[in-house]
Amino acid sequence: MPELPDIEVYKNYLTHTILHKKIEDIIINDSKVLQCSSNQLKKLQGNSFSNISRYGKYCFLQTNQNYFLILHFGMTGNVKYYKSDSDPEQASLIVLFSNGYKFAFINVRKLGKIFFSQDENHFIKKMDLGPDAFSLNKSEFINILQYKKGSIKSTLMNQKTIAGIGNIYSDEILYQSYIHPKRKIGNLSKNELSSIYKNMQKIFQMAIDIKVQLDHFPDFYLINRRKPAMRCGLCRNKIERKKINGRSCYFCNKHQK
C-alpha cells in the first residue's frame, strides 16, 4: 500500500534488517523497473547500507560510500528480508548479503522504479518533488496550499506541491476533515486548511503506529469502507464513489461539505 505511511513502515523495517551488512551481489530480474545502469548497481558490491530514509513516497538506501539506491513502489511494491534459496515471485531486484540473507524489492505490477543517485537533494530536485508532507508544520502547509487554484483532493495528491499523499490518504484526510474532495482551495477557510493539516498528521501517525495493518484502523475510518454500498462511519450515509484525477475517490456526500 505504498503511500507515505507505507514507505515509512518499509523504512523502519529495512532499518532493522539490512543495515551494516556486506553486499555480496546484486541480482536484477527485471530491467524494466531500472532507471539506472546495471553498472551503477555494481558499485554497491562490497559496500553496505548505512542509513535508510524516506522522502514522499520514495525510500532512500544510503551506502557507506554515500551512494543512494532509491526505490519507488508504484501501486504494489514491497520489500522483504529473508534467508531462503527460493526467492519471492516478481522480485525485481535481490541484494545478497555475506551473512546469507537476502533483500528483495518485490514489484507485482512492475510499476515500481529503481533509481541510483550520488546526491539525495539533487534527486529530489530533479524529480521536482514538493516538501515532504509529514515534515511540514502547520503554517508551512497552509502557505503552500492557500494560493493554489485547483480542487483540494487533486492538489493534496500532486507530488510537486506536497510529496507523500496518494489516493487513499487524500480521501481519508478529507473525510475526517468534513470537506468535499472537489472543493476549490480558494473557497476553503484558514480553519478548514488547518483541520486538513491536523487530520493529515493524525492519520499518518496512526497508520505508522499500527504499521498500516488495515484491520487495526479505527472502525470509523474510511479506509476499510472503500467498497460499494458501505455506510459512512461518521454519519451512516451511503459512501459515494466518483472519478477524480482518473482515480476512484470515495467520500460521504452528506457530511463532506
Add this chain to the structure above:
DNA sequence: CCCCATGTTGTAGG
C-alpha cells in the same frame, strides 16, 4: 469476458 486496484507520465484541451 468485465471492472477494479495504494502511482506516474504524457497528451490534449480549457
Add this chain to the structure above:
DNA sequence: TCCTACAACATGGG
C-alpha cells in the same frame, strides 16, 4: 502557466 481529464503502463482479484 496552471489545472483537468484520460489513456497507457502491467498484473492479479472478484
